[in-house]
Amino acid sequence: MARREYTVTEVNNYIKNLISSDYVLSNILVKGEVSNCKYHSAGHIYFSLKDERSSVSCVMFRGKVSRGLDFRLEDGQEVVVGGTFGLYDVTGSIQIYAERILLSENKEGKLFAEYNKLKERLSEEGLFDFENKKPIPKFPKRVGIVTAVTGAAIHDIESVAKRRNPYVELILYPAKVQGEGAADTIIKGIEVLDKMGLDTIIIGRGGGSIEDLWAFNDERLARVIFAAETPIISGTGHDVDNTIADYVADLRAPTPSAAAELAIPDVMTHIRKAENLKEVLGSRMDSILREYSLKLRNYSLKLERLSPERSIYDKQQYLADMTDRLHLSMKDVMQKYNHRLELDITKLHGLSPTAKLVGGFGYVADTSGNPVRSVKGVKKGDKLTVTMHDGSVDTEVI
Numbered sequence: 001m002a003r004r005e006y007t008v009t010e011v012n013n014y015i016k017n018l019i020s021s022d023y024v025l026s027n028i029l030v031k032g033e034v035s036n037c038k039y040h041s042a043g044h045i046y047f048s049l050k051d052e053r054s055s056v057s058c059v060m061f062r063g064k065v066s067r068g069l070d071f072r073l074e075d076g077q078e079v080v081v082g083g084t085f086g087l088y089d090v091t092g093s094i095q096i097y098a099e100r101i102l103l104s105e106n107k108e109g110k111l112f113a114e115y116n117k118l119k120e121r122l123s124e125e126g127l128f129d130f131e132n133k134k135p136i137p138k139f140p141k142r143v144g145i146v147t148a149v150t151g152a153a154i155h156d157i158e159s160v161a162k163r164r165n166p167y168v169e170l171i172l173y174p175a176k177v178q179g180e181g182a183a184d185t186i187i188k189g190i191e192v193l194d195k196m197g198l199d200t201i202i203i204g205r206g207g208g209s210i211e212d213l214w215a216f217n218d219e220r221l222a223r224v225i226f227a228a229e230t231p232i233i234s235g236t237g238h239d240v241d242n243t244i245a246d247y248v249a250d251l252r253a254p255t256p257s258a259a260a261e262l263a264i265p266d267v268m269t270h271i272r273k274a275e276n277l278k279e280v281l282g283s284r285m286d287s288i289l290r291e292y293s294l295k296l297r298n299y300s301l302k303l304e305r306l307s308p309e310r311s312i313y314d315k316q317q318y319l320a321d322m323t324d325r326l327h328l329s330m331k332d333v334m335q336k337y338n339h340r341l342e343l344d345i346t347k348l349h350g351l352s353p354t355a356k357l358v359g360g361f362g363y364v365a366d367t368s369g370n371p372v373r374s375v376k377g378v379k380k381g382d383k384l385t386v387t388m389h390d391g392s393v394d395t396e397v398i
Helices: 008-020 062-068 107-125 152-164 182-194 219-227 244-248 256-263 267-306 308-351
Strands: 028-039 045-050 055-060 078-088 093-103 142-147 169-174 200-204 232-235 251-253 363-366 383-388 391-396
Touching: 008 078, 028 055, 028 107, 055 062, 055 078, 062 093, 078 107, 107 219, 107 244, 142 152, 142 182, 152 169, 152 256, 152 267, 169 182, 182 200, 182 219, 200 256, 219 244, 232 244, 232 256, 251 256
Parallel strands: 055 093, 142 169, 142 200, 200 232, 232 251
Antiparallel strands: 028 045, 028 078, 045 055, 078 093, 363 383, 383 391
């Protein structure tokens, strides 16, 4: 099987990723002699760091110079460089990206050298290995804190805890975090809290010089942290270099407040989100219920219209209406017939002979009831009947 061919860029990127993911090389102190020192017009410093056998390229960018270098860097100086190894992929050269430079002959330089030796030794023993680090509980109930009771660190931690989850119980072991005996009190604090069955322990303090933070570089403290059963988060508030405690701790934070954020989940945000979701869900449910209630009402009305009972009611109502209309119609017809009858009666009365027998008029008939229409039709001695409007009279022709 033919092996794959890689480009130079691919190889350089691979090496670059290996270097950047190395725990030791990501934040390291290197002691050596300065050579080929050049100040760039942009404010960057390019130089090499060498000893009797080897050399390595270094660069300190302008933003780091103002914070991490307080003297004029020159060839021949013995310095301690704190920074991160990386690969400049354009040329494929490995170099140190310097963040802080100290002269090795001063006290801080000597402390850096001592720190570097201890770091290498503990690293070789496996105290920094990731597989030895304990996971941090996601939802702690009790968190221990080892720091100064009067420092800003404890106030920062309490503030973060109150904001993120005020239900977490904080247990403070007041410790000395600087000066003689500081490491002893920090060690004692970890040992005491570790026996209390807490979920997490935070150790740390605010930032400072390497001398201020030296208690956290104590070898005994490193071994106590490594041996503790409780997960420990270290937050020493030192941006340039990690302390030995940072490397040994199960998790490292740049500041005490950041350590509190890593130890205590933001439950209040989740609670607020849950409350908002509850309101949204409640509003949505109300809307759905209103929609279905309206549908149910429409279906009920439709069912009512289509039900046999409603049909019977409608037919009964129709029958009642028709009955009323029939009665009214019959009444109208009767009124019309009555009126017509009255007219006919009036007309018939007008044609009746008796209707004319008023005002002295009468109807003359013979004994046979035949009408006498002329005086020529009667003679003396004939019996006649004269009918008037209110009765009749028998008469005799004389």
